[in-house]
Amino acid sequence: MSKTVLILGAGIGGLAAANLLRRSLPKGSRVVVADRERSVSFAASYLWVMSGERKEERLSPPLDRLQRKGIEVIEGEVEHIDPDKRKATIGGASISADYLIVALGADFIPETVPGLVEGGLTFATLAGAARLRAALATFTEGRVVVLTAAPLYKCPAAPYEAAMLIEAGFRRRGIRRQVTVELYAAEPGPMGVAGPAVSAAVRGMVETQGIGYFPDHQVTKVDPLGRSVEFTNGKRAGYDLLVYVPPIRAPQVVRESGLIDKSGWVQVDRNTLATRFPGVYGLGDVTSIPLSMGKPLPKAGVFARAQAEVVARNIARAVSGSGREAGFDGHGACFVEVGAGKAGYGAGNFYGEPLPAVNMRRPSWLWHAGKVLYEKYWFWRWP
Numbered sequence: 001m002s003k004t005v006l007i008l009g010a011g012i013g014g015l016a017a018a019n020l021l022r023r024s025l026p027k028g029s030r031v032v033v034a035d036r037e038r039s040v041s042f043a044a045s046y047l048w049v050m051s052g053e054r055k056e057e058r059l060s061p062p063l064d065r066l067q068r069k070g071i072e073v074i075e076g077e078v079e080h081i082d083p084d085k086r087k088a089t090i091g092g093a094s095i096s097a098d099y100l101i102v103a104l105g106a107d108f109i110p111e112t113v114p115g116l117v118e119g120g121l122t123f124a125t126l127a128g129a130a131r132l133r134a135a136l137a138t139f140t141e142g143r144v145v146v147l148t149a150a151p152l153y154k155c156p157a158a159p160y161e162a163a164m165l166i167e168a169g170f171r172r173r174g175i176r177r178q179v180t181v182e183l184y185a186a187e188p189g190p191m192g193v194a195g196p197a198v199s200a201a202v203r204g205m206v207e208t209q210g211i212g213y214f215p216d217h218q219v220t221k222v223d224p225l226g227r228s229v230e231f232t233n234g235k236r237a238g239y240d241l242l243v244y245v246p247p248i249r250a251p252q253v254v255r256e257s258g259l260i261d262k263s264g265w266v267q268v269d270r271n272t273l274a275t276r277f278p279g280v281y282g283l284g285d286v287t288s289i290p291l292s293m294g295k296p297l298p299k300a301g302v303f304a305r306a307q308a309e310v311v312a313r314n315i316a317r318a319v320s321g322s323g324r325e326a327g328f329d330g331h332g333a334c335f336v337e338v339g340a341g342k343a344g345y346g347a348g349n350f351y352g353e354p355l356p357a358v359n360m361r362r363p364s365w366l367w368h369a370g371k372v373l374y375e376k377y378w379f380w381r382w383p
């Protein structure tokens with residue numbers, strides 16, 4: 001029977017869901033994906049834009065390329081979601097579907113910290129990473145402060161990788177002695193959701209590179225003129241260049257949809273990603289999945305992609321009436337770039353009880369090569 005699947009958001013999760021559904025649903029069925037952006041992008045490469053190893057133009061293939069695969073693309077703002085009716089308003093037009101997948105990610109809200117936008121630069125967006133690359137290229141001496149502006153942000157490894165890549169860049173340019181690199185984190189330790197051993201391993205990688213690490217420092221405001229950051233613990237840090245990871249929240253259209261719970265994110269079944277509305281799924285950063293260790297599942301593309309596969313398989317199963325139900329098992333992996341062509345590699349089961357069962361492999365060129373290969377695969381496979 002022909003059905004329509006509407007996917008809101010063509011990021012890492014939405015793209016994977018669209019591709020997998022197009023392959024598995026019968027020809028007459030419609031797979032429709034909506035996004036406000038004209039091009040897709042792969043945030044895991046932004047750190048290489050910052051470090052000068054990638055050009056931003058190469059990282060943004062056009063979204064409408066999906067049409068060649070038989071996936072319908074709507075370019076526009078998702079303005080309203082009605083999960084009861086499995087309906088959305090996109091760019092003023094209403095569209096309803098048999099299945100609705102909400103994959104709208106998380107919005108950056110740096111403006112909630114006074115002075116942060118005016119005083120700092122971020123690698124969290126493609127344009128931001130390019131601006132930061134330019135600022136780093138002309139930086140010759142002084143103090144660089146990397147700051148996580150809230151304990152919850154996209155990709156728990158990213159700020160640690162950023163600090164290490166920045167430090168390695170100064171070494172490469174022969175100016176390391178003239179520069180201090182410090183990382184002030186709102187969280188109590190690196191990648192705490194992966195367990196204490198992984199956290200200690202990443203902290204070790206950072207400190208081995210001579211980067212000052214200051215956990216439990218929640219920024220209250222930034223003084224762009226005086227070039228200083230103030231924290232809730234009364235401390236203050238001066239800087240010459242401030243690099244920040246912005247706080248996040250669910251997009252407004254999602255917060256107004258009735259899909260979120262008290263966490264502020266879309267509530268889903270942790271195995272099937274089903275919401276409480278029949279035929280409506282949430283996946284990726286827009287969801288919050290509580291873990292027994294007390295923190296939510298990290299917001300990372302590796303999970304968005306794996307969850308997309310589960311949702312796509314279960315929708316295909318519901319349409320065809322055959323096959324086994326798929327479930328998301330909490331497994332994930334992540335490369336941790338340390339600079340000089342090396343990366344660590346953490347992998348394991350984040351649904352582990354009582355703690356996630358995640359191991360961190362020591363930095364080597366092999367894991368860096370793994371990340372480069374994965375990037376190539378991603379651009380070949382999904383957009």
Ligand SMILES: Cc1cc2nc3c(=O)[nH]c(=O)nc-3n(C[C@H](O)[C@H](O)[C@H](O)COP(=O)(O)OP(=O)(O)OC[C@H]3O[C@@H](n4cnc5c(N)ncnc54)[C@H](O)[C@@H]3O)c2cc1C
Pocket residue numbers: 008009010011012013014034035036037042043044045046047076077078079103104105106123124125154155158251253283284285286299300301302303304334335
């Ligand atoms: C610098 C950086 C490095 C990272 N590195 C890694 C990494 O190495 N490994 C990893 O696993 N993860 C990494 N991540 C995290 C990863 O990018 C995200 O977790 C992932 O993109 C989440 O996928 P998603 O599909 O849920 O959301 P997204 O990929 O963010 O997609 C959401 C989409 O929804 C669209 N959208 C939002 N609101 C609207 C609206 N109202 N109307 C229309 N469209 C809308 C957006 O334009 C976007 O295309 C990194 C993130 C950053 C910022």
